[in-house]
Amino acid sequence: MNLKDVNVFLMVTQTQSLTQAAKRLNTTPMTVSRRLALLEDELGQRLLHRTTRAVALTAEGEEFLPYARAMLEAERGALNLLSPQKSGAAGNLRVTAPSGFARRTIMPLLPALLANNPELNVDxxxxxxxxxxxxxxxDxxxxxxxxxxxxxxxxxxADNPRVLCASPDYIKQHGKPTQLTALSEHNCLRLSSVLQWTFITDGQPTSISVEGRFSSxxxxxxxxxxxAGMGLAQLTEWDVREELINGELIAISLDDVQDQMLAVWALFPTSRHLPVRVITFLDVLKQAMQSINMSGAP
Structure with missing residues (x-):
């Protein structure tokens, strides 16, 4: 399989345009189209739906996508291995993360990560x-x-249990709920996409609808x-660790339910040939999270 054809395929999926892919590859749209056709002929499958306005992956294209990335990563890894002057992670690392976790946990790691890996780009x-x-x-x-x-x-x-919490001022004014049904007596601050709060009862998840004057x-x-003392919130431990440690927020335990245990997960398109840039990022992130766990628990 011609890796240049594979590279063209990946660039088209990234830009969603034959014209933009051609510009980035410093070639012509006709050449891009020809290389895609050669790749599809070799695989015996149509990988992309093409119209005059848009390009979209077919079901077969979605299945092939992680393998295409793995092939180019394997090529880059081999080149780096055989090039003594090159060291560290390289290429474009694309990461998506929840906004709070990204700002608090990932962003502080990036200056050192980029400084230690001069050929690495992070999106x-x-x-x-x-x-x-x-x-x-x-990635x-x-x-x-x-x-x-x-x-x-x-x-x-890492483990990441849900935490019911409130500020000391709110608790002083309104008290702590002790039963699940008591949540209806409080102003519940919630995420817009989360209409119910989940707890554990007898080992099974149980959810309750909550109401409040603010959602986000x-x-x-x-x-x-x-x-700011405006109500109760149910977030995860990694969302409120700092506030629980410094006393800005207080964790609330209910007598008739337990907190639901979640986790922080890293997800990948495929387990085959994880790129060096992904392994490097994960190692840095895991080490930082372990250090945070050791420095203090809520």
Whole structure:
């Protein structure tokens, strides 16, 4: 298989345009189209739907996409291995992560990561939505919500239980709820996409609808209002670790339910031939998270 054809395919999926792919590859749209046709003929499958306005992956193209990336990564890895003057991670690392986690945990790592790997580029996307990392060309997704996509390869990075919390001022004024039903008596600050809060009863998840005067699409908005004493919030431990440690927020335990145990996960399109840049990033992230765990627990 001609890796130049594979590279053209990847560039088209990234730009979603034959013309833009041709510009980035310093060639012509006709050449791009010809190389795609050669690749599809070799595979015996149509990889892309092409119209005059847009380009989209077929089902076969989506299946081939992670293998195409792996092939080019293997080529780059071999070249780096045989080039003594090159060291460290290289290439474009594309990461998507929840906004709060990205700002607090990932961003502080990037200056040293980039300084230690001069040939590495990082594209970090802040998103609280579930991103199609295969279709959008991400190397890795960090997620703290329950996993739903079984096509992806998941690696657990740390435990991350849900935490019911409030500020000391709010508790002083309104008291602590002690039963699940008591949440209806409080102003509940919630994420816009989360209509119910989940706990564990007798080993099984149980959810309750909550109401309040504020909701946000972003964890940071909910956390800020909670710190300001405007109500209760249910976030995850990694969202409020700093505030629980310094006393800005207080964890609340209910007598009739337990907190739901979640985790911080790293998701990949495929487990085959993880690029050096992904392995390097993961090592740095895991080491930082372990250091945070050791420095203090809520």
């Amino acid at each position: 970090l996307q802040f998103s609280d939505d579930i991103i199609d990392i295969v279709g959008q060309g991400f 890795i997704a960090i997620r703290i919500a329950p996993l739903r996509d079984s096509r992806l390869v998941a690696r657990k990075l 699409s972003n964890v940071e908005g909910v956390r800020a209002l909670c710190i």
